[in-house]
Amino acid sequence: MNKMQRFIKEFGWPRLIIAAFLLSLFVIAPFAGVNIGTSLTDTIMRFSMNGVMVLAMVPMIHSGCGLNFGLPLGIIAGLLGGTLAMQFGFTGKLSFLMAIVLCTPFALLFGWAYGKLLNRVKGGEMMIATYVGFASVSFMCMMWLLLPYSNPQMVWGYGGSGLRTTISTEGYYYHVLSDFLNIKIGHLSIPTGSLLFFALLAFLMWAFLHTKKGTAMTAVGSNPIYARASGIKIDSIRTLSVIMSTWLGAVGILVYEQAFGFIQLYNGPFYMALPAVSAILIGGASVNKASITNVIVGTFLFQGIVTMTPSVMNSIIHTDMSEVIRIIVSNGMILYALTRKTEETR
């Protein structure tokens, strides 16, 4: 009994409720006439789409910069890479590779500047990160209109300038990962390529955290003064973590786009940080502790709820309340993490 209580305490009530909720959805699904196979396919698909962006939360949490509400900045770097690869005329699998190559300098630059900024506002990172994200998205809204892109698949048909709000990746990197080694069993379809790509990045992240630098990063997040007394340059470690987060955000959006099939520009990236933030929290992370397991479990739970609620709810009460449930669950989770007594600001 005691063990049980401790387990609940460590796992946290909200997570337990969410997991139970998802489980009940899967149980109810067959009775509501929802095909488990398709739902599972959907869940796995979304998992492979969003996993990398959730992974992008890990470095900054480890270095004590808190939840990366500024993820849109990384997403913008990814969008720049993705659109430039198309503009330069790379197609097929090569375009995806080139998109990653092209987004990297932007991610490094943005991440470096963003990291420098966050070092000057220690203690207030999360609020400022949010607005850095917003400001950069709205700045890029202007840039998408002004930058001299000319690929006809990307610019507005009339006028001939300014990028479209949604751009199809058909013919470029559409499904390059998802269709790679895709396994089909009845209704179930597994995007092996995307999963492998996520696994690769997750493995690299895990490996990094086991190196000397990675150990230092965790220590900076755990107790910055201890780390400083051990000769660590806190600011440069923090900047490194922000750069890593930003780059992962950039790659994350590319993975998302190749599976989704469209690039969403303008206001698209605005609220993309919140699902990623709440996913990692649902997975068991806190404001200053996160593991790869948290990423995997959290993304699966979060995306599971996002896919299952509409279909199951719809067939039971004939109302699509999924949007409302998603908002309440994801923000409720963030709220829970922010107000936990044990995680007060240092």
Add this chain to the structure above:
Amino acid sequence: MEATLLEMKNISKDFFGNTVLKDVNLTLKKGEVLGLVGENGAGKSTLMKILFGMKSIEETGGYGGTIEFDGKPVAFHSSEEALASGIGMVHQEFSLLPEFTATENIVLNRESTRYSVVSELFGSRLNTLDRQSMQKKAIEAINKLAVKLDSEMLVGDMPVGHKQFTEISRELSRDGMKLLILDEPTAVLTEHEALALLSSIKRLAASGISVIFITHRLAEILEVCDQILVMRDGCIVKQLDSGNASVSGIAKAMVGREVDTSSKKAKEVDVETAPVEMEIKNLWVDMAGETVKDVSLQVHKGEILGIGGLAGQGKLGIPNGIMGLYPAGGTVTFRGKEIKLNNPSDCLASGLAFVSEDRAGVGLLLDESLEWNISFSAMQVNNKFLKSYLGGLVKWRDEDAIREVTQRYVDALQIKCTSTRQKARSLSGGNQQKVCLAKALALEPSLLFVSEPTRGIDIGAKSLVLQALRRYNEQQGTTIVMISSELEELRSVCDRIAIITDGKVIGIRPAHCPSEEFGLLMVGHQGEGK
């Protein structure tokens, strides 16, 4: 003779078995000034906390004995109750709001208000402030103290002395104030301001308010007090009338307690003639509350140098400044090479290590395992416990080596833990201290700073830690600089002891000198000691 105001009888207090006060008796008459002196940890503050009804006393199991105040037996459960009975206390740290004026601070939460109709509906907090009457109240209190203080000045813009006056005025502005407790009020004041305060205290006493005055400046005690109590180890060891007291008498009583130093083996080498390992010249360190102003010191190879002194005089600032944790200036040379100040990694790489007095804040990763805590510094500084791959490009944590070294220190220092994976947070204070020590030793330093190694740990752990320090000094030849508030501890371990007063070295004596000599140094009497 005036009537008795306060009588504390047989006061005793222990914190979870650790006795800090035993059988203390104290009597104070109306209009009398009582001086309370003693080393840090002698029990002065605990005694005052009991009198003032501070919550921390009740939360740790209350106290023994009885208190009679103004003819009635009392037992305050909160400071509000103490305040209501007419006891005011000025704490060492300021409790002031910087953006409020002196007036606003003096009458804080006791503001005069004007009646407003809205308050009938929503309660008295919607009455508007009556600034004129607030100011009148404040000026009245300031006049009682008879100091120059602008009642409309923002506290944030005030010099330190005026902040102290504001703080005292606030206590005086309460109705029916009978007893004022001042905890080291002059520590932050300039000489001129301190004199003004002393004369105010005299004036207050003359007007019938009793004062308990805690200070380390013995001359001040002699100047204003009618009665002097010297505390040591939770007891009152001496009670003096100001007429027949002397600075050296008080100092001797303060440190008292001759310890048996015969058990200490004499060093084979004479440390005084050993080569200089570290040379500190004109060091200043900006560490709040422990400011170092101008320290020059030589540390000899193979010795244990003690640094002592009263709290707040700057002894803690020395290692913190040298190791780069607080902004510092001056020159520090180690083995002929100048150490870069404000750069912890350079210090560590040169072979220095530091066990901080702030275990939770600086010393430990509370939420990580013992393995991490012990191995981290050595891993980062000396590239230990790492496996190199790809020609050194990837430096992988070697978990086996880490476990092994942790286990070695767990055994050597007898750290009580369930496993080397246990979180540091779940250890007791003494074992945490050992982990801090292990972390520093894992660096295999040539010179080790140890700051307050026995603060807040039980007796058993204390002697283990001190023994370990001596062992490493003797066996490995590690030079050790140990900073401690407990003089006897320094005398039992160190070869030489430097005493820091007012941010400077006031004197260095061999550890076998009589303790009263150190006591005099501590209170700032350089000449008389010789």
Add this chain to the structure above:
Amino acid sequence: MIKKTLSQDKSIKEFVLNNLVPIMFIVICAICIPVSGYSAPALVQEMLTRIARNSFLVISLLVPIMAGMGMNFGMTLGAMAGQIGLIFITEWGVVGIPALVLAAIVSTPISILLGWMCGKILNNAKGREMVTSYIISFFMNGVYQFIVLYCMGSVIPIKNSAILLPRGYGIRNSVNLINIRRVLDNLIPLRIGTVNVPVATYLVIALLCFFIIWFRKTKIGQDMRAVSQDMEVARRSGIKVEHTRLLSVIISTVLAGYGMIIYLSNMGSMNTYNAHSQIGTFSIAALLVGGASVAKASIGNVFLGVILFHMLFYVSPQAGKNLFGQAQLGEYFRVFVSYGVITIALVLYEMKKRRAAKLGGLTLAKAQEEK
């Protein structure tokens, strides 16, 4: 002599640094106004309307700042309560000033409840009130949607088909508020030249300003100022810190509810699911543009901010069109500016906080060096 000019230089630099945001805005406005090509009377009319429309909402932010809780992103909670009030008066078919008053009455208990909740949560998140209140606004938006989109008409009795979705429950995306449209603005008609002045609205705002000024002078106002400086010192002196903070959030939420009612009555229609979340960002941006910081804000900041911010908001699409041939660009620009301003203001505030902490150390070190 040299020293003096140096200190003058320093004070100019200080002034610019302290007022960076308003100065930037004045410069941008000064460029955009001529480019947009609006006439002076048109500008004046627009500004008068916008000040009347937005000031009340922005003023509602002042009280939590006084209590040291920063920008209350939770003001959207009040806005939600105001909107619920408006939905009910539309359902009941009340018109004119009584409708406004009734909406305010309906919104009050909802605001108090939401504000109390928000305050309770914020008391558990000391030191990160802003990001927490920001997430609360998102969270409550979900609850609001649940109530308005699913419960209204099904559980909560709403019959008016003009505001209900065709499916029989849930409120339409856009609710026409013709019953209260500009009733307050036109209560006391005043026309100067071609410019209409909404006198009654200004009177209400003036009343609120007096309330704030009076409130600062009350005991509770003093308590809030004390709490904002140092919670521990305030607690030691016997001030109920948590309670005081809670009250400040409740007052702000209730005022935001009233502000939203005034705002929407001026607009004449309500965007049921978006109006409240936009208004939070815009109100906070406006206050910051007026030179307020996260720790300090005055009524002057409110009006300067509303004028500057909305001036830019009004002229930038037209300026974008005239300058680049794209009105869309101007629209994106104004969104960028509002987010950019909040970012800059937050960064400046955090940096100032850290600089103040550093300064204490620097003076000490200097004193030692001089010795």
